[in-house]
Amino acid sequence: MQNRTVFFISDSTGITAETFGNSILNQFPGRPRHVRRPFIDTADKAYQVLREIDGAAEREGLRPIVFITLIDAAVRDIVNQSRALVLDMFRTFVEPLEIELGMKSNHRVGRFDDAAKSQEYTNRIEAINFSLAHDDGQSSKNLDIADVVLVGVSRSGKTPTSLYLAMQHGVKAANYPLIPEDFERNALPLPLAPHKGKCFGLTIAPERLQVIRQERRPNSKYASIENCRAEVSAAEAMMRREGISWLSSTHKSIEEIATTILRDIRPDRLIY
Amino acid sequence: MQNRTVFFISDSTGITAETFGNSILNQFPGRPRHVRRPFIDTADKAYQVLREIDGAAEREGLRPIVFITLIDAAVRDIVNQSRALVLDMFRTFVEPLEIELGMKSNHRVGRFDDAAKSQEYTNRIEAINFSLAHDDGQSSKNLDIADVVLVGVSRSGKTPTSLYLAMQHGVKAANYPLIPEDFERNALPLPLAPHKGKCFGLTIAPERLQVIRQERRPNSKYASIENCRAEVSAAEAMMRREGISWLSSTHKSIEEIATTILRDIRPDRLIY
Numbered sequence: 001m002q003n004r005t006v007f008f009i010s011d012s013t014g015i016t017a018e019t020f021g022n023s024i025l026n027q028f029p030g031r032p033r034h035v036r037r038p039f040i041d042t043a044d045k046a047y048q049v050l051r052e053i054d055g056a057a058e059r060e061g062l063r064p065i066v067f068i069t070l071i072d073a074a075v076r077d078i079v080n081q082s083r084a085l086v087l088d089m090f091r092t093f094v095e096p097l098e099i100e101l102g103m104k105s106n107h108r109v110g111r112f113d114d115a116a117k118s119q120e121y122t123n124r125i126e127a128i129n130f131s132l133a134h135d136d137g138q139s140s141k142n143l144d145i146a147d148v149v150l151v152g153v154s155r156s157g158k159t160p161t162s163l164y165l166a167m168q169h170g171v172k173a174a175n176y177p178l179i180p181e182d183f184e185r186n187a188l189p190l191p192l193a194p195h196k197g198k199c200f201g202l203t204i205a206p207e208r209l210q211v212i213r214q215e216r217r218p219n220s221k222y223a224s225i226e227n228c229r230a231e232v233s234a235a236e237a238m239m240r241r242e243g244i245s246w247l248s249s250t251h252k253s254i255e256e257i258a259t260t261i262l263r264d265i266r267p268d269r270l271i272y
Numbered sequence: 273m274q275n276r277t278v279f280f281i282s283d284s285t286g287i288t289a290e291t292f293g294n295s296i297l298n299q300f301p302g303r304p305r306h307v308r309r310p311f312i313d314t315a316d317k318a319y320q321v322l323r324e325i326d327g328a329a330e331r332e333g334l335r336p337i338v339f340i341t342l343i344d345a346a347v348r349d350i351v352n353q354s355r356a357l358v359l360d361m362f363r364t365f366v367e368p369l370e371i372e373l374g375m376k377s378n379h380r381v382g383r384f385d386d387a388a389k390s391q392e393y394t395n396r397i398e399a400i401n402f403s404l405a406h407d408d409g410q411s412s413k414n415l416d417i418a419d420v421v422l423v424g425v426s427r428s429g430k431t432p433t434s435l436y437l438a439m440q441h442g443v444k445a446a447n448y449p450l451i452p453e454d455f456e457r458n459a460l461p462l463p464l465a466p467h468k469g470k471c472f473g474l475t476i477a478p479e480r481l482q483v484i485r486q487e488r489r490p491n492s493k494y495a496s497i498e499n500c501r502a503e504v505s506a507a508e509a510m511m512r513r514e515g516i517s518w519l520s521s522t523h524k525s526i527e528e529i530a531t532t533i534l535r536d537i538r539p540d541r542l543i544y
Contacts, residue, residue, distance in 0.1 A: 013531040020292040027377035105299035259285040
């Protein structure tokens, strides 16, 4: 695949098509060159892309792979004239659905029409603001409206996970560090006591934690393997005692962590 | 569609399949019930999902619509026995690619295998940390390594856009507010002067800005329509004078804003 170019051509941002297309390309070895062409919504732009595709075919001596999400039939027909393998991510699924539902699709270009006005979008933006304001224990105000409160030692992955939950799922995710003072008191941070039911813990292998902390504060006690081991073991003991569910972020992406948390804390968010 | 259930069934998180499937369902009127079933990677789990699908078919008197991204053939065959319309998002595209490339796909389950170890993933996490540390003009350190610096009046959409650029694209996006003091001095914030080439502006309709600010600080001068109009007009004049590209966030989603910024500031990020 190394010598091929893959195009993602969309009348909207093309982000969804590209993310999905990449998970398909990942099933094959090698990394082709990627070109994303968003906002292709006129015949003029389609012809420009057509020249670009055929140029790549000429140059590389191999036909490009082209993923398209184009609603407008005229725009689509132009791109279909190219010398590429064109995979139509929309028509492929829209056609069987039209038959199943006994109706025509409404040919709405772009999935984010009137995005700024939709309630779902407003919820996402509000959740991002909430998660930012409640990052790293900055605020214990309004924890009663949090959907979830992540806890764990410093650098266990709480911040990116909170922001991802907010941005992708509109979930208000606060996060609180578990710090040496908490382990000495042998209790959760005080503001969390009334919210134990929506706490979820992240832990991490001490060896991995050491690497991450070492980048941040080289050769500190904070980053030492002894300290990492002690903090992780104290945090896990505390979560076990308090009955807080937790998972290890060591080998997991934020997407996987977020999905597991939703399933555990807010299974309703997987049904809507 | 109101009375139908749509299932998203994946051996991984299912997030990509669900986002993509939703953009297809948006082509039809009505909102079906959504059920996401992640991590379906054994025959046992597949049979459980099969019962759930057939239960919905029975209850609703209409066959459910099932989007699957399942690599394992045995798991897939079980779900395919259901009474649903099954749309296979993987095989549909993997098969023509196998023919085109003259090779078999490697049947790798999940797109985030070894996610924590990949360079791309590390870059995303670093970018999130950078964008957080450089939110709202908090720091002017290391602006030389920023990929982009967003500027605009308070509440024009800079923070969610910065975080999205970091999380989705691994782009180090700082953001700086343009405040009344800058308009009085009639110049960009000082730390930005050497980085004008990578500044990008967000503006917003004053009427929309007023609504957003009103929620934050009701009946303040900050939220008044006169003040919103004056700030927006001063910010736009400044960006025009300084030769900074800008767009209006009023009717755009963060996805659309981010794509437009990348095309303008870092077109190389659309080719990789």
